[in-house]
Amino acid sequence: MIGSRISKRYAKALLSLGQEDGNYIGYGKDLQEFGKFCSAHNEFLKVVANQIFSVEERKKVLDAVLDKSSFADLVKNLLRLLLDKNRIGGIQEISDYYSKLTDEISNITRANIVTAKPLKEEARDKLAKALAGLTAKEVKIEVEEDESLIGGLVVRIGDLVLDGSVRAQIEGLKESLKRGEYN
Secondary structure (H helix, E strand, O other), X not given: OOOHHHHHHHHHHHHHHHHHHOOHHHHHHHHHHHHHHHHHXXXXXXXXXXXXXXXXXXXXXXXXXXXXXXXXXXXXXXXXXXXXXXXXXXXXXXXXXXXXXXXXXXXXXEEEEEEOOOOOHHHHHXXXXXXXXXXXXXXXXXXXXXXXXXXXXXXXXXXXXXXXXXXXXXXXXXXXXXXXXXX
């Protein structure tokens, strides 16, 4: 991993160039695809990020993959630069930050929703619309399951946490009983 400040610089630089030529969304997709490829082929990333091998050897491996990809030339050049600077291991961090930046530009926010049981598609859509009304932004939802919630859900949008879980309600009731509010 490279430092988050360095990751942010690379992401911001690519975004700036992407805004100039109007292809910043495509660059983000290319970065995400390369990040997914690296996650799926962990050995590949270990080789190109490992300084035991010479830069030339690592470039050959990277170029073999990039030649078969349909990535934009600018993204390919960024990946080669990251390899040259021994920072290719931070590709996922760069890609994640780039996604955050493009979401901001596109007026999109991400909501992390934790539920006790799977959400039906209809419920997801209604929840997305309600959250869009709350935030005045388009909302992309990521759902996780946690049976310890018993029921209900917990919504996280940035620093905002809306806890409507049964577990939280039970905890609140316990606290009220301890304080003697229910005599």
